Amino acid sequence: MTATTSAPPRMRSWSIFSRRHRTNTLLIVALTVISLVVIFPVLYAIFTSFRPKGFGLSRDWLAGGIYLGHYEQLFGTIRFLRQIFNSLVMSLGGAVVTTVAAAMSGYAFARFAFRGRTLLLALFLGVLMLPGLTNLIPLYKIASDLQLRDTYVIMIVIYAAYGVPFGTWVMMGFFKSIPVALEEAAEVDGATPFQAFWRVVLPISAPGLIAVFITNFVYNWNDFLTALVMLSSTAMKTAMVGLFDFQNQLTGNNNELLIAACVLIMLPGVILFILFRDTFLRGMLEGALKG
Amino acid sequence: MRQKTLFPYLLILPSLLLICLVSLYPALYSLFLSLNTFRRGERIFVGLRNFEQIIASANFWESLRHTAVYGVLFVLLTMLFAFVLAVVLNRRLPYTALFMTIIFVPWMLSEVVTGVIFRWLFLPGYGLMQDWLSPLFGDITFLGHPQGAMGVVIGATIWRTIAFAMLLILAGLQTIPGEVYEAAAIDGANEWQSFWQITWPLVRPTTLVIVLLLTLQAINATGLFLSITNGGPGRATEVLSVSMYREAILFFNFGYGAALAVLMLLINIVLALVYIRTMRSEVVA
Numbered sequence: 001m002t003a004t005t006s007a008p009p010r011m012r013s014w015s016i017f018s019r020r021h022r023t024n025t026l027l028i029v030a031l032t033v034i035s036l037v038v039i040f041p042v043l044y045a046i047f048t049s050f051r052p053k054g055f056g057l058s059r060d061w062l063a064g065g066i067y068l069g070h071y072e073q074l075f076g077t078i079r080f081l082r083q084i085f086n087s088l089v090m091s092l093g094g095a096v097v098t099t100v101a102a103a104m105s106g107y108a109f110a111r112f113a114f115r116g117r118t119l120l121l122a123l124f125l126g127v128l129m130l131p132g133l134t135n136l137i138p139l140y141k142i143a144s145d146l147q148l149r150d151t152y153v154i155m156i157v158i159y160a161a162y163g164v165p166f167g168t169w170v171m172m173g174f175f176k177s178i179p180v181a182l183e184e185a186a187e188v189d190g191a192t193p194f195q196a197f198w199r200v201v202l203p204i205s206a207p208g209l210i211a212v213f214i215t216n217f218v219y220n221w222n223d224f225l226t227a228l229v230m231l232s233s234t235a236m237k238t239a240m241v242g243l244f245d246f247q248n249q250l251t252g253n254n255n256e257l258l259i260a261a262c263v264l265i266m267l268p269g270v271i272l273f274i275l276f277r278d279t280f281l282r283g284m285l286e287g288a289l290k291g
Numbered sequence: 292m293r294q295k296t297l298f299p300y301l302l303i304l305p306s307l308l309l310i311c312l313v314s315l316y317p318a319l320y321s322l323f324l325s326l327n328t329f330r331r332g333e334r335i336f337v338g339l340r341n342f343e344q345i346i347a348s349a350n351f352w353e354s355l356r357h358t359a360v361y362g363v364l365f366v367l368l369t370m371l372f373a374f375v376l377a378v379v380l381n382r383r384l385p386y387t388a389l390f391m392t393i394i395f396v397p398w399m400l401s402e403v404v405t406g407v408i409f410r411w412l413f414l415p416g417y418g419l420m421q422d423w424l425s426p427l428f429g430d431i432t433f434l435g436h437p438q439g440a441m442g443v444v445i446g447a448t449i450w451r452t453i454a455f456a457m458l459l460i461l462a463g464l465q466t467i468p469g470e471v472y473e474a475a476a477i478d479g480a481n482e483w484q485s486f487w488q489i490t491w492p493l494v495r496p497t498t499l500v501i502v503l504l505l506t507l508q509a510i511n512a513t514g515l516f517l518s519i520t521n522g523g524p525g526r527a528t529e530v531l532s533v534s535m536y537r538e539a540i541l542f543f544n545f546g547y548g549a550a551l552a553v554l555m556l557l558i559n560i561v562l563a564l565v566y567i568r569t570m571r572s573e574v575v576a
Binding site: 024027028030031032034035038039041042044045048056057097100101102104105107108109111112114117120123124126127129130131133134135136137138139140141142157158160161162164165168193194197218221222223224225228229240241243244247248255258259262265266269270272273274277280281284285 | 296298299300302303305306307309310312313314315316317318320321324376379380382384385386389390391392393394395396397399400401402403404406407408409410411412414417418419450453455458459462507510511513514517518521532535536539540545548549552553555556559560563566567
């Protein structure tokens with residue numbers, strides 16, 4: 001008896017479930033197609049990088065087989081290695097300075113009331129809205145006048161400064177989430193404010209510090225315009241500028257080698273993103289939707 | 292909040308120095324540069340002459356038009372695609388995390404890497420996309436055709452930016468509690484109705500904010516233009532930023548370039564102020 005009365009609603013709910021199930025399956029198929037379309041240029045580039053010279057445009061996909069020569073050649077090219085090294089020094093240098101400076105200023109904004117706090121915070125956030133682009137000409141002129149073009153120092157300072165406003169914002173949010181009682185306890189035990197910050201707060205702030213460091217590293221690594229304007233000697237150029245030069249030198253000549261260089265240069269950003277996906281996504285949201 | 296006299300200032304000092312040195316001082320310096328002209332290393336004060344020259348130059352209006360065409364098409368199409376993607380991903384289907392990761396890969400590529408790949412895909416005469424897509428567009432050679440080249444840059448920009456726009460829309464969608472939809476479903480609303488009656492009015496403010504962000508990005512876009520078309524064919528894709536780069540860095544026309552930069556900075560500041568006001572009044576409230 002009870003089985004027969006409860007049967008109709010169960011059937012109805014099953015039919016709703018199956019209709020929704022069908023829509024979901026269709027949507028998953030659609031998303032798969034979209035994802036394939038989006039990732040296709042990257043996969044095609046990786047594929048091209050393994051084809052021998054002159055075979056990149058062949059529509060016979062298997063012609064020439066798998067060829068590792070472009071990568072061997074790149075790892076044997078001093079100029080390429082040197083420019084990768086330059087990119088590493090400048091990106092890491094900038095990210096380290098940004099992280100240290102942003103941790104300090106973020107802590108100040110999160111924990112202290114001081115005269116001018118509101119004004120300074122507004123300044124930091126205002127600078128975040130300024131485009132780096134319109135500063136390129138004056139920076140170029142200043143760096144030329146100071147004979148600082150083609151140096152690691154100028155690039156590290158610029159990258160560090162570009163990362164500071166956003167880094168400060170992220171670190172401020174992070175420090176606000178840590179209970180202030182920790183520092184107060186440390187200061188009762190006789191620690192100075194600096195010791196409380198350095199020995200107590202910083203060690204437990206690793207997630208925030210790592211987020212700022214990694215996003216800035218990738219941002220610096222991918223920077224093109226600043227490096228293009230500030231660096232002109234081949235030995236000091238970054239991998240991005242080197243790639244740009246390479247692209248303009250050999251149109252139609254050794255495209256497969258160019259694509260292989262391009263694949264190697266994109267790897268750090270892509271790998272770090274896949275490893276730290278949530279860090280990047282959260283950072284992007286915080287950076288864009290600040291109040 | 293704790294009160295310490297000197298300590299917070301010491302903490303802020305390094306950041307403040309960096310910002311002043313690299314962002315504030317150069318912005319003021321470009322204002323100064325824009326009032327001067329440089330001949331053989333000599334600086335000559337010319338007042339507003341650079342700005343007069345810009346206003347009188349056909350090239351300026353042409354590049355402003357290119358920036359506008361690029362910006363409008365890029366923002367509209369990105370918003371459209373991103374919105375659809377966000378609504379679909381918001382259903383929390385299986386594999387959503389995987390789809391998100393894949394769609395975000397282009398955002399992690401630099402402008403030059405994107406440029407190399409797109410130039411390879413649209414290589415005149417031989418590129419894979421050139422082959423596949425040209426029958427749909429009257430057999431043009433994309434990179435040799437004014438509108439075609441602009442189309443490729445717009446396509447590349449959308450490809451790189453769609454995930455970012457989608458993420459922001461998704462964040463807006465997720466602030467809507469599920470109960471609202473359940474209540475609507477009980478009242479007999481179908482999905483189409485509940486989208487237009489519930490979802491759209493609630494995410495419209497977020498949408499406005501994203502449109503402003505993308506517009507700012509469009510006005511300053513430079514790298515993709517340099518690496519895909521370098522402003523060509525002819526000057527068909529020379530946008531404001533590219534013409535600024537050319538004048539100042541390639542032709543050493545610092546005064547004229549700086550004046551262009553000042554104009555672009557003004558556009559940016561106006562948009563940024565609108566952006567901040569919208570954030571305050573709509574999203575936070």
